[in-house]
Amino acid sequence: MKRVFLILIFFTLSLWAQSYDAYLNSFTYEERKDMKIRSVELSVMLERGTAQLIDIRFKEEYEAWHMPYAINIPINELPKRLAELDKSKLIVTACPHKDRAIMARTYLKLKGYNTRYLVDGLIGLAEFLRGDNAKEFIEEYKLINMKSN
Missing domain, CATH: 1.20.5 (Single alpha-helices involved in coiled-coils or other helix-helix interfaces)
Incomplete structure (x- = not known):
């Protein structure tokens, strides 16, 4: 055996x-x-409901700070949690910089997913979503999600 x-x-x-x-x-x-996507383009796709943001950091990192519209699937849990991904959407992998996001994106690509990694990372996304950008994004995101539920 x-x-x-x-x-x-x-x-x-x-x-x-x-x-x-x-x-x-x-x-x-x-x-x-x-294979790449920037925060500006990602925010539009999230607002439209055509992308799914996967934060692939470890649980403790996610608990310390996170984007409320991201799904946390740590990179070491990704193979057993594929069912949580929506194949009808672009899957965007992200971490603070981009090293783990690139690894996760490559893995998902080889599994047949339409996927990109966030080239400016979660830190870049946080920087982009400040002030007016944050307000506009959250309003649009909530509106789209209310319509789809």
């Missing part, structure tokens, strides 16, 4: 490596552009 389990693990890792190899071999300037 242990031997069968080890063979399955090896087979799975080999498929993952093959799909990552294929992704890298087909990587283009267009893909490089399409």
